[in-house]
Amino acid sequence: MAESASTGSTRSVPVHPLVRVKALARYFDASAPLLNRLLAGEGRRVLHAVDGVDFEIARGRTLSIVGESGCGKSTVARLVVGLYVPTRGSIEFDGRDISAIKGRAEIAALRRRFQIIFQDPYASLNPRWRVRDIVAEPIRVHRLLQGQGAIRARVEELLGEVGLAAVDGEKYPHEFSGGQRQRISIARALASTPEFLVCDEPTSALDVSVQAQILNLMKDLQRTLGLTYLFISHNLAVVRHMSDRVGVMYLGRLAELADAETLFRLPRHPYTRMLVDTIPDLELSGRARTPVAGEVPSAIDPPSGCSFHPRCPFANERCKRERPELRPADGVLVACHGVEEGRLPLA
Numbered sequence: 001m002a003e004s005a006s007t008g009s010t011r012s013v014p015v016h017p018l019v020r021v022k023a024l025a026r027y028f029d030a031s032a033p034l035l036n037r038l039l040a041g042e043g044r045r046v047l048h049a050v051d052g053v054d055f056e057i058a059r060g061r062t063l064s065i066v067g068e069s070g071c072g073k074s075t076v077a078r079l080v081v082g083l084y085v086p087t088r089g090s091i092e093f094d095g096r097d098i099s100a101i102k103g104r105a106e107i108a109a110l111r112r113r114f115q116i117i118f119q120d121p122y123a124s125l126n127p128r129w130r131v132r133d134i135v136a137e138p139i140r141v142h143r144l145l146q147g148q149g150a151i152r153a154r155v156e157e158l159l160g161e162v163g164l165a166a167v168d169g170e171k172y173p174h175e176f177s178g179g180q181r182q183r184i185s186i187a188r189a190l191a192s193t194p195e196f197l198v199c200d201e202p203t204s205a206l207d208v209s210v211q212a213q214i215l216n217l218m219k220d221l222q223r224t225l226g227l228t229y230l231f232i233s234h235n236l237a238v239v240r241h242m243s244d245r246v247g248v249m250y251l252g253r254l255a256e257l258a259d260a261e262t263l264f265r266l267p268r269h270p271y272t273r274m275l276v277d278t279i280p281d282l283e284l285s286g287r288a289r290t291p292v293a294g295e296v297p298s299a300i301d302p303p304s305g306c307s308f309h310p311r312c313p314f315a316n317e318r319c320k321r322e323r324p325e326l327r328p329a330d331g332v333l334v335a336c337h338g339v340e341e342g343r344l345p346l347a
Contacts, residue, residue, distance in 0.1 A: 016095045017056035018196060018228050019080070024089035025252075026050040026075055030300055047300050049075040051252035052089070054326065057245075059195075062222070062229040064239040064260075066275065067249035070296045073232045074119075076249070077200040080230060081116045093196070112142045114196040115189040120205050121181035125173040131184055132169030135159065138192040158187040162217060179210035186217070196228045203238060215241055236279050240264055248272045251307040252299055258332035268334045270312045270344065306337065314338045 030047040031037060037044070050072045057063045065073045078084045080091055082098065091098050093110060101107050115138075118124040125134055135155045138144075145151050156166040162183040173181055182202060189197055199218070203211040215238060221227060233239050239246055243260040248271060256269040267273045294311040297303055305322050309315040316337075324335040338344040 018059040018094055019057040019230065020092040021053060021055050021076075021080065022090045022092070024050055024053045024076070024079060024091065025087045026072075026079055026084055027087045045300050048252050048302065049299060050079065053249075053252075053254055055247055055254070055257060057196075057228055057230060059228055060222070060226050061244040062231055062242055063245045063247060064231040064233060064243040065247045065249050066233055066236060066239045068234060068296050070251075070299065071249045072252040072299070073234075073249050074200055077116065077198045077230065077232045081114060081198050082111065083116075108142065112138075112144075112192045113194050114198065115192060115194045116198040116200060117182075117185050117189050117202045119201040121178055121185050122173075122205070124185055125181060127173055129172070130169065131159070131171055131173065131176075134173070134184060135169070135187045135191055138188065142192050144192065154191070155187075158190055161190065161221070162187045177210075178206050179214060182206065182214055183217070186214075186221070190221070190225075194227070196230070198230045198232070200232045201234070204233070204235065211238065218242070236264075236275060240279075248275065251296060251302055253307070254326055254333075254335065255308065256332060256334050256336075257326065262332060266346070268329060268332055268339050268344075269308075269336050270314055270338065271308050274311075306335075312338075314344055 026049050028047040028049055029044065031044040032040070032042065036042075053072075053076060055063060065076060067073050075084065079086055086099070093114065096110070098110065101110060132152065132155050135158055136151050139151055139154060145154055152169075155169055159166060159168055164180065164183055164187070168176075168180075173184065176184065185202075202218075203214050206214065218229070219242070222229065229242070231239070231242050233242075240260060246256075246258060246260050246263045247254050248256040248263070248269060250271050256263065256267070256272045258268075263272065264276060267276045297307065297310065303310055304320060306312070306315070306319045306324050309319040312319065318337050322337070324337050324340070326333045326335045327340060329339050334340075336344070
């Protein structure tokens, strides 16, 4: 339910989240070629990359989605920014369903308001372009400024915001380190003055010390510019540093959704507990830990019932038979029969 804000009168105005995702799904055809299927007597094979995901992101906040490789989190990122078309479900931005917008001018105006930062700064920058042209591209595409002088001044301003010098605009991407290239990617993303950034593992290709610099830069930019983030990562330490809320994803679905402090202090879903137990115990608390066992099953042929039950130490017959839905439990949302029935011990 949306929150309400006072407007100085007795009436209250609903405050909509900046981003709302409902029943989002994306399937991919993973079938062999038709002739091969006919000879083998096989049907089509469908990969359920994302299979019904719901979440909201409040303006100026960060929602992180975390999970093992193959869980579908990067597919969610690409769906939200329109690089993939959903198989079903809806994506609302500032109260408007993106799929319902048809006019080219309207679509361009809306897309200017959100951008994506990709994982690999080595692959996401055109090696034949100077940095000034890479950063200026969104300004030119969306016709935000006119005249080379105004564009050049804005590019220099953007480079300064991400910790680079104006002279760096004359260089090519290969002349920079990985961390500097990611700063260029951030500057390019900011060039269209977006409100919402989707960050698809933006630091996973960087050294640890450089990761910290980029994460701190992103936090500073969020405070300064009022940005809203959808942050995708498999690194729980990074997620803990960046997030207001965290969604734990497993095989295309959300297993748990909670505010960051609660999730790391008291994880509810058995999968979340296993992930949190992988964080080094620097305080040497001696708390018993459950190591992550097994592998993520195939999204082409997922297990029946709860997709986590083959790896779960608390699974019973109901877990094998019935797929759990995301339900409220002590202030968080959890998709787990064991939590619902109260048969899981507290972490």
